[in-house]
Amino acid sequence: MNDRKQHVVKMAHQLFIDKGFQATSIQDILDYSGISKGTFYNYFSSKSELMIAIFKMTYADLEKQRNELLIGQDRTDIEIFIKQIELQLKTNRKNKLITLFEEVLVSNDIDLKQFIDQGRINNIRWIYERLLDIFGETKKPYLLDSAIMFMGLLRDNIKFFHIAHDTNANIGHVVRYSVRRLVNLVDELAETDEQLIQPEQLESWIPDCRKPDQLFQKKLHHSIYIMKNLLRHIEEQSKYMELLDFIEEELLDSKSPRKFLIESALLSLKAVDGSVWEKEWEPLEKLVVDFFKTEDEK
């Protein structure tokens, strides 16, 4: 990434921190960083992509600092873990990451959502592995559950502590309180031998080669789901339902989906009236086109 681009990222991040993601327009970013629209879209294909760049940079930095805390230290020392969590919280606060996450999670941008979700899962995984360091193999079956619940209770403790005391200080106090709950949690789970989610599940959550495919699946399913709902009050709905089902099946289950059949089905579907319908039909068609484009490249 060149200096100029880096500069835009920095300026945009500042604007996002000050005004929020949604409230910052592209024009704001252009003015604030002194570039033209053309250059912006040369760098990033959208505001979302710029956001991803910001997240990536911030998280790379966090990870680096986080690992530095471990250098030459005892991995089983829970005090180091506490310091790492505090670091993470401070980074979050400094960069308004939580707020930006939330904003972004609702921005109708599936790619961006995917990115954030993956980030969260990575974070859970990091905590899980640190807990494995600290509590040892014997507690392993309970540590994914513990990691998940720890993140949940920590987040809300921070949130409401902040509301109650209206201060950013004393975060350390909240972290220590929450970690004590975590320790108790692990002990109790081991004692009663209760497990909600197996740590092995983590492996299937990690990004792998099938990920883009899964994303496509999700998008397709979502699109078709919505269109089915729209059909509810339309005559001949069953015919169109069948067409939609056929497209989904042919694309997801068939080894070599028959392009001509799917295109014909799409055309028949286009005949349905209504502007809402039309607005939903288009992305479906785009999905199909993209599907066959990448299919040809293989």
Add this chain to the structure above:
Amino acid sequence: MNDRKQHVVKMAHQLFIDKGFQATSIQDILDYSGISKGTFYNYFSSKSELMIAIFKMTYADLEKQRNELLIGQDRTDIEIFIKQIELQLKTNRKNKLITLFEEVLVSNDIDLKQFIDQGRINNIRWIYERLLDIFGETKKPYLLDSAIMFMGLLRDNIKFFHIAHDTNANIGHVVRYSVRRLVNLVDELAETDEQLIQPEQLESWIPDCRKPDQLFQKKLHHSIYIMKNLLRHIEEQSKYMELLDFIEEELLDSKSPRKFLIESALLSLKAVDGSVWEKEWEPLEKLVVDFFKTEDEK
């Protein structure tokens, strides 16, 4: 709210559930519910206001169902609490409330944010009070912390359980697992005598300093409800109904209720005949007087 308006709310809610709040344009709502733009803006001043209407309706319904579960039951029975939590989760899922909350929290609409935040705090308070029923006064100092952490860990348990098993079923299993953690949490906090946030804090969260407190709201609503019933067999009832509605709305929803208008409305209402009526009119007037007295003190 008249039938037509109700119909619009219903159709819009469906669209929000299917496509999300942001992704649904006003035009979509117009098409789907078959009204014109003029009518829409006659009903609601914005999409946000429509959203508030949806939230209010859904939550009123949830609260009703939730209380019905308690009728004739033992408040200390944790099984009832579990049923109530499950009900809440099901309502959330059915109405995509979590998603809509998140969407709305970033919509640059202060009133809407305020509304949602208050709703969350109310929820915490409700849980706190139920925990007080279940665990008793002796555990009181730890129950607000417990309520907060319970909400946090429950939410994430549900979320990741859903990711892991890709199913909406077995919510009950997750709830029970989480409630067992809650019980252990309360015990442990009492044993080690640790406290993060004092339950007394709740009181300061409830009244948004500009809005009347809940007790006042309840009293007002009750008083107006009774008076409306009395009006049933009286001529010009609709005029008086409107006056009553106006008073309630102006006192509860307006940032700076117009004293002169409310007093004038009260005077008009006094004109209704009947000794029973008079007996109900007086407490209402007292409520209003008290309201403006405390308002002036601020």
Add this chain to the structure above:
DNA sequence: TATATATTTATACATGTAGTACAATATGAA
């Protein structure tokens, strides 16, 4: 039934946003 009042519709309009297209211009290395 006739008339006044309120509601609803249809349409045009103002404003703001994201993103595209493209010719003109600047920059920097061979």
Add this chain to the structure above:
DNA sequence: TTCATATTGTACTACATGTATAAATATATA
């Protein structure tokens, strides 16, 4: 200097929220 690449400026499309208003329609009342 030349040539490829980066950048700019401007115009354009498309779509969104929300306002304004005259005309049509429905409702209540006398």
